Amino acid sequence: MQNQNSYIYYVGFYSKADNPNKFRIFPATNTKMDYIVSAVKEAGFKISIFALGEAQTTKWSFFKRKLIKIDEHEKITYVSTFGAFVSINKFLSRLWLLLQLFFFLSFEVKKSSTVIYYHSFATLGVVRLSKFFNNYRLVYEVEEIFQAAWQGTDKKIKNEINSLKNADAYIFVNDLFASKCGFTEKPSVVCYGDYRIINTNKPIYKSNEVINIVYAGVIGTSDSDVYLAINTMNFLPNNYVLHLLGYGTAVDIVEMELTIKGMNDFFGFVKILFHGRLSGNEYTNFLRNCQIGLSTRVLQNKYSDYTFPSKVLVYLCNNLVTVSSPISCITQSKIASNIFFYELSTPESVCKKILSLKSSDYAKTNNDSIRRLNDNFIKDLKIILNADSR
Template identity: 40%
Template sequence: MNGNPNNFFEFPGCSNKMSYIVNSIKSSNISLTVICLGESRDGANHKSKDLKVDSLENNFFVGTMKYKIFSRLYLYFQIINILLFKVKKTDTIIFYHSYYLIFLFKFFKKIKKFNLIIEVEESYKAAWGKSDAEIYNEIKYLKGADAYIYVNDLLPNIIENTKPYVVCYGAYDIKDYQPLNKSHKQKRIVYAGLIAEKDDSDIYLAVNAMKYLDSSYSLSILGYGSNNAIKKIKQYIVENNLSTNIVYEGFLKGDDYINFLKKCDFAINPRVLSDRLSDYTFPSKVLAYLSVGLPVVSTPIRCIKESKVSGLVSFSESTDPSSFSNAIKKLNLNTNPISTIESLDKAFIVDLKRLLENVAS
């Protein structure tokens, strides 16, 4: 996918995953159009844009309007126009699950009879910690597609396992992997992801685990969040006398993000979400870590433990900071996950091509 000319709100996990899926389709010499849906961060009017990326890929960016309510309504109008007048019955749409847009795609599938593949990256209701009833209603809405791309191995049995599907945990592409000679004295840990304000969130588990580690360890935080959340975590680090061992590096993306990861010794995935809720997702950061050759320490969440990369991850016994620090101390730094990720990449390209052929036949 080609840039962000209409200045849409960006969600790194979504962009990286869909870019990988698009490139996997193109690896099989299949042409496609990527419809980029979003609302502008600058609250300005932007015309729709049609951009040619290469001989196989075109990108279409929807237009935006000045005020949020009008921009949302204009987004709906453009989607309806595309589904009614641009999409043919023989076309296949891969829809990245969006909670407030799925009803449009399900409704117009009934009218136009196009092939619909839903990419299920998570249950939003589960991610937001909602009730079982609300999660069930969201899952019910996901049923009825022609095929699925699931984010973990648990979801087929939760949503739909009688329709064709493939599983993709994240982007399996290896970024010019070369083992680096890391000369720094400290073992450099990296945490990448959301910085939340809640004291019982992932970032606070990562920071609190550092209280149990000696000065031979350092933690680099690559995160995004609200200004209040970032200010709060910085203050918490200072108040707990952790400033010499923990540094907030800011929010990095693209090559800057990958190059920073390569300089680290290992990465952490401190998830505090219970299995009841994390069964509906897979932490995209884990694949980002593994694809640059980093060993990973994670809390013991089922979506990772019952995956094809479980053997590449070291698990703590619980979500307690002391337990998590013990797992860090026991980590074997001599593991190399690259060959496994390369195998998953090759298998996914083949499986995705087969899925597309199956749906279209």
């Protein structure tokens, strides 16, 4: 059983808002890890975060390892890193990161302590190797099987799943993981995302006035989720406006902006807007002015069963009407009754579902459902962290 006076270790690619070592930021990872940190503390444990990352700057610069105490129950250690402006330095930067991770897990983590490890494909080998040197208790937090998200072969997906079998317990992102991956014999809990309610009030909705739709997430290529949202606007009345928030490669963003400009020129007015990446209060304040959140996931169930769209919880916690694709990881979740599912991944089908929404749908709140998820997760997490399953 975990001594609640000792620390739970938490490892992942993470940074607080101050980001002292200029790490590249992964917004969805940061949000989920923020929530897990708060949940561990609420469950009555102290937490020591080992924050992985590599400096974004391309100029030569060296950042020392930093230890920052947040409060009496939380501290964070940022790994040392350096800016890389040529390929060899980028290679050395990644190698330096892996060496620090191996040393931390093998020699700094106290034996028999619990380590929650946010699953990262690039560091799997280091975690497996460190378990030979240190008898710590490993809890894998599995947000996705990367080979599935990348639509890899069945063999590659199976190999990644097998590489996770050395854990003692799991935090899964959906209800399908345990059975699909063959992990039912070990303790596990499910957490879809951040269960902290951000906006307890409903966004204002008035019939026949402007209805603001938001898509928040990755900006991909022409066959990706964001383009299904964009193309839906060809079929919606003129009082519907789509707001795109997110990030992607420079090439994909330029291509999308050209597509949006062409469509707006065709409409004769601005019906689709791209606002870039928003975070913190700027992000949540923006969502307060929207009525509908779109999760237009186009990934087939064969692959999406190993994922969960983080934007869904963001929409629900901001009390938006959430319209989603009928992928199994959501339809078979405990929040399915809070979601409005369209039938097919076509612009016409998405449009049909949006136009079918009634005033009562816009008035529905998600607060009670989210609070139950939060309370149950903290209760289950406490059991997992106190268990000795090895």
